[in-house]
Amino acid sequence: MSTTASVSGADGGHVGGVDRVDLVDPWAAAHTSVEFATLRRRFHGFVFPMTAFFLAWYFLYVLMAAFAPHFMAIKVVGDINIGLIFGLLQFGSTFAITTLYVQFANRRLDPLSNRIREQLEGGNW
Amino acid sequence: MTGELAQNAVGDPLLNGGIFVFFVLVTLVIVFRASRRTKTAADYYAAGRSFTGPQNGVAISGDYLSAASFLGIAGAISVYGYDGFLYSIGFLVAWLVALLLVAELLRNTGKFTMGDVLSFRMRRRPVRAAAAVSTLVVSLFYLLAQMAGAGGLVALLFNVEGRGAQALVVAVVGLLMIVYVLVGGMRGTTWVQIVKTTLLIIGAGMMTAWALGSFGLNLSALLAEAAAKSSHGQAVLAPGLQYGKNLTTKIDFVSLGLALVLGTAGLPHILMRFYTVPSAKEARRTVVWAIWLIGIFYLFSLVIGYAAAALVPGGPQRIVSMPGEENSAAPLLAYQLGGEVLLGFISAVAFATILAVVAGLTITAAASFAHDVYANVIKQGNLNPDREVLVARITACVIGALAILGGIAALGQNVAFLVALAFAVAASANLPTILYSLFWKRFNTSGVLWSMYGGLVSSVLLIVFSPAVSGTHKSMFPSVDFAIFPLRNPALISVPLAFLLGYLGTVLSKGEVADAARFAEMEVRALTGAGAERSASAAPVPPPQRRPPLNTTPTGRLTR
Numbered sequence: 001m002s003t004t005a006s007v008s009g010a011d012g013g014h015v016g017g018v019d020r021v022d023l024v025d026p027w028a029a030a031h032t033s034v035e036f037a038t039l040r041r042r043f044h045g046f047v048f049p050m051t052a053f054f055l056a057w058y059f060l061y062v063l064m065a066a067f068a069p070h071f072m073a074i075k076v077v078g079d080i081n082i083g084l085i086f087g088l089l090q091f092g093s094t095f096a097i098t099t100l101y102v103q104f105a106n107r108r109l110d111p112l113s114n115r116i117r118e119q120l121e122g123g124n125w
Numbered sequence: 126m127t128g129e130l131a132q133n134a135v136g137d138p139l140l141n142g143g144i145f146v147f148f149v150l151v152t153l154v155i156v157f158r159a160s161r162r163t164k165t166a167a168d169y170y171a172a173g174r175s176f177t178g179p180q181n182g183v184a185i186s187g188d189y190l191s192a193a194s195f196l197g198i199a200g201a202i203s204v205y206g207y208d209g210f211l212y213s214i215g216f217l218v219a220w221l222v223a224l225l226l227v228a229e230l231l232r233n234t235g236k237f238t239m240g241d242v243l244s245f246r247m248r249r250r251p252v253r254a255a256a257a258v259s260t261l262v263v264s265l266f267y268l269l270a271q272m273a274g275a276g277g278l279v280a281l282l283f284n285v286e287g288r289g290a291q292a293l294v295v296a297v298v299g300l301l302m303i304v305y306v307l308v309g310g311m312r313g314t315t316w317v318q319i320v321k322t323t324l325l326i327i328g329a330g331m332m333t334a335w336a337l338g339s340f341g342l343n344l345s346a347l348l349a350e351a352a353a354k355s356s357h358g359q360a361v362l363a364p365g366l367q368y369g370k371n372l373t374t375k376i377d378f379v380s381l382g383l384a385l386v387l388g389t390a391g392l393p394h395i396l397m398r399f400y401t402v403p404s405a406k407e408a409r410r411t412v413v414w415a416i417w418l419i420g421i422f423y424l425f426s427l428v429i430g431y432a433a434a435a436l437v438p439g440g441p442q443r444i445v446s447m448p449g450e451e452n453s454a455a456p457l458l459a460y461q462l463g464g465e466v467l468l469g470f471i472s473a474v475a476f477a478t479i480l481a482v483v484a485g486l487t488i489t490a491a492a493s494f495a496h497d498v499y500a501n502v503i504k505q506g507n508l509n510p511d512r513e514v515l516v517a518r519i520t521a522c523v524i525g526a527l528a529i530l531g532g533i534a535a536l537g538q539n540v541a542f543l544v545a546l547a548f549a550v551a552a553s554a555n556l557p558t559i560l561y562s563l564f565w566k567r568f569n570t571s572g573v574l575w576s577m578y579g580g581l582v583s584s585v586l587l588i589v590f591s592p593a594v595s596g597t598h599k600s601m602f603p604s605v606d607f608a609i610f611p612l613r614n615p616a617l618i619s620v621p622l623a624f625l626l627g628y629l630g631t632v633l634s635k636g637e638v639a640d641a642a643r644f645a646e647m648e649v650r651a652l653t654g655a656g657a658e659r660s661a662s663a664a665p666v667p668p669p670q671r672r673p674p675l676n677t678t679p680t681g682r683l684t685r
Contacts, residue, residue, distance in 0.1 A: 025642065027642070027645055027646035027649050027650075028642060028645055028646075030649045030653075030655070031645035031646070031648060031649050032645075036649060036652070036653075039652055039653070040648070040652060043652060046225075047225040047226060050221075050225060051221070051222070051225055051226060054218065054221050055386070058214075058215075058218045058382070058386055059379075059382070061214070062211070062215075062378070062379055062382035063379065065207075065211060065364035065365075065378065066364070066368065066369075066375040066376075066378045066379055067375060069363050069364045069365035069369055070363075072207075072363050072364050073359075073362065073363030073364075077345060078343075078345030078346070078348075078349070079345045079346075079348040079349045079352065079362060080344065080345050080348065081362055081363060083207055083362075083363055083364055084207075084210075084348075084362070087210055087211075087214055088424075090214045090217070090218060091214070091217065091420050091423070091424065094217055094218055094220070094221060094416060094420060095416070095417070095420060097221055097225075098220075098221070098224060098412075098413055098416045098417075101224060101225060102409065102413055105409060110406065113652055113653040113654065114653075116649070116652075116653045116655065117653040117654055117655040120649070120653065120655040120656070121655055121656065
């Protein structure tokens with residue numbers, strides 16, 4: 001892998017090989033590339049709103065359990081009450097967010113991050 | 126409670142003992158086999174980074190589904206009903222923090238410990254020292270909980286009533302755990318976890334199906350019976366029984382909720398597991414497997430907890446009167462459903478759980494001391510890895526001894542509650558620093574130290590002065606009262622405080638500028654995995670060479 005051929009990309013027009021590596025901090029170069037900016041924007045754009053959402057949803061549940069126990073005790077089916085359903089919905093949302101993230105990461109993050117990594121490790125930056 | 130041998134002895138101590146010894150022998154064989162492949166430091170700390178995501182997911186679930194989850198949550202649900210359920214929800218939702226914000230980034234930027242990541246772009250020695258202190262404190266809290274659980278479990282099975290005899294049990298658990306860690310390292314403890322988790326989930330699944338089956342698969346009927354058996358009646362089905370008494374206990378409940386959801390991604394023994402897989406992608410698969418396994422298991426424990434209240438003769442009142450108190454709910458239900466054999470099986474699995482978890486905790490704490498403190502702070506990196514592993518092994522013995530002493534002091538506490546305290550310390554001392562390090566460019570060494578020590582000291586002090594330690598009959602020291610802080614769980618104060626201190630420490634340290642080049646490198650590494658530590662067996666990939674940070678233009682060209 002260390003001797004892979006030059007990868008076309010943002011830096012396509014530069015001389016390859018050792019000389020260039022000497023002139024450039026590869027991390028800084030990668031960090032300022034368009035590809036990395038895209039990767040970071042996609043990653044942050046997914047995880048930050050999703051974190052805000054699941055924390056809000058979770059604390060809504062915690063606060064309801066603490067301060068509205070009578071509401072949570074209302075029976076829906078037989079002895080199954082709102083509190084139990086609300087709790088089970090927390091399980092459901094956790095499973096759903098997990099699945100969503102994996103699909104998102106596989107489709108939108110991994111191809112990009114793999115490309116940047118290969119360029120870095122191939123010495124092409 | 127005492128003297129009624131016939132009523133309190135559960136199962137046949139000889140059969141229980143036989144199943145126990147068999148389990149211990151099997152796990153020892155696993156550990157010794159694993160030890161033959163443990164040669165380097167990466168082998169010892171990170172199992173050669175050779176586990177797959179699913180394997181590690183099962184093992185990490187094993188670390189997480191400790192005695193606290195299995196015995197503590199089922200017990201809390203059987204006695205306090207719905208309030209016990211909150212533990213499991215917090216414990217599960219917390220994994221989303223690990224999945225979305227921590228696991229992959231951490232795997233990509235570190236080597237063995239949390240200190241590797243936190244010190245990446247900071248002054249190394251003080252930050253590593255702080256990370257090690259925090260790791261040791263959190264791991265010790267968690268160890269106490271597991272040891273107390275071991276005492277309670279064995280007390281129930283062998284009808285060991287005296288404190289002295291229970292203390293002996295704790296000591297034996299501690300010694301066995303030290304053997305696991307010394308011999309097997311991370312590879313050995315991981316395989317023990319995989320075996321044990323598989324058995325635990327099968328066992329819990331069997332009990333759940335069995336219990337639901339005896340109510341015609343009707344959850345509502347099971348709940349009705351649980352409510353009928355409890356002296357609290359219908360109140361066990363709604364929140365509020367344990368935490369609904371007054372405003373203080375309600376706020377305490379919210380504080381507990383905060384500790385649970387933010388604690389997981391700060392637990393050092395969970396974080397260290399992400400280094401046993403070859404890549405960030407496998408770290409992601411690890412968390413996905415963990416979330417599914419843990420979620421399903423907690424659904425089982427909901428049923429098991431209520432079923433214990435419904436089916437164990439004498440109901441919750443008898444459960445709390447047993448040696449081991451509420452922690453004995455799940456074993457009692459097993460006995461009720463499947464007699465001595467199921468009881469022996471479930472108890473042996475629970476015992477293996479405790480052994481495996483304490484081994485995982487001990488290796489984490491030992492690695493942190495040897496790798497962060499000894500190799501990098503004291504010896505400043507000039508230490509050969511063999512010697513570092515030797516130091517780790519010696520540390521494991523010391524930690525084992527401390528855990529035995531502390532575990533004896535903590536006997537009889539609810540294990541889920543003790544674990545919640547460990548979560549509070551982890552959420553306060555570790556998580557704010559981890560998030561700031563990964564996502565906030567300006568964050569600097571002062572910020573790390575303020576946040577970590579501030580979170581650690583405030584959470585531990587608040588626990589010391591809380592009703593958990595003194596002042597009530599359920600406290601650790603019931604005969605004295607210095608509980609000046611009203612909440613049993615400190616997270617509501619100490620977590621925001623740690624975030625605030627991290628911010629203040631950073632912005633107030635005028636002369637200290639964050640290393641922008643190192644942050645850029647860390648961000649690239651974190652998101653792409655370039656230059657990350659790989660599997661020991663895979664072909665080594667030379668990481669990109671890094672030159673000393675010089676001024677760079679916006680295009681990344683150096684200006685010399």
